[in-house]
Amino acid sequence: MMAAHSTAERYQEAQVATADRGRLLLLMFDGGLTFLGQARAGLDAGDISRFAHHLGRAQAIIAELLHTLDHRAGGTIARDLERLYQFMLEHLLEANRRKSVGHVDQVTRLLDVIAGAYREILQQRVSVVDAA
Numbered sequence: 140m141m142a143a144h145s146t147a148e149r150y151q152e153a154q155v156a157t158a159d160r161g162r163l164l165l166l167m168f169d170g171g172l173t174f175l176g177q178a179r180a181g182l183d184a185g186d187i188s189r190f191a192h193h194l195g196r197a198q199a200i201i202a203e204l205l206h207t208l209d210h211r212a213g214g215t216i217a218r219d220l221e222r223l224y225q226f227m228l229e230h231l232l233e234a235n236r237r238k239s240v241g242h243v244d245q246v247t248r249l250l251d252v253i254a255g256a257y258r259e260i261l262q263q264r265v266s267v268v269d270a271a
Contacts, residue, residue: 161261164204168254171200175247182240194235194243201227201250223249 174197181189205224208217227246234242 161257161264164257165254165261167200167204168250168257171197171204171250172247172254174200175243175250178234179240179243179247182238182243187238190238191235194231197246198228198231201231201246220253223253 174193178190178193178197181187181191181193201224205221205228208221208224210217210221213220227249230242230246233239234246
């Protein structure tokens with residue numbers, strides 16, 4: 140009986156740790172999208188300083204997402220995300236060089252797709268845990 144209780148406690152702790160990491164990643168995705176929107180608004184307004192500031196913050200978040208990938212656990216998905224994040228960073232460098240709204244918009248769309256997929260994964264996990 141004691142072993143079953145201990146196993147249940149470990150399972151619950153693992154769920155909390157996973158949920159916390161999940162929420163953190165969602166905050167990073169949302170922050171990246173917010174900064175990309177602010178960079179675009181700065182460029183639209185002709186405020187290059189504002190554009191550069193927010194673009195840099197979006198780049199920092201995407202770089203952090205890139206560096207926190209777990210290739211051992213993530214396998215092919217981690218490898219594909221790595222390529223996407225690297226593409227986004229290169230595209231944002233080009234956005235900065237050309238002052239290009241199109242480049243910012245393309246990265247925004249990609250990051251939004253990844254964030255949406257991640258949200259769905261987390262919602263499915265919550266549904267499974269709630270059903271258990």
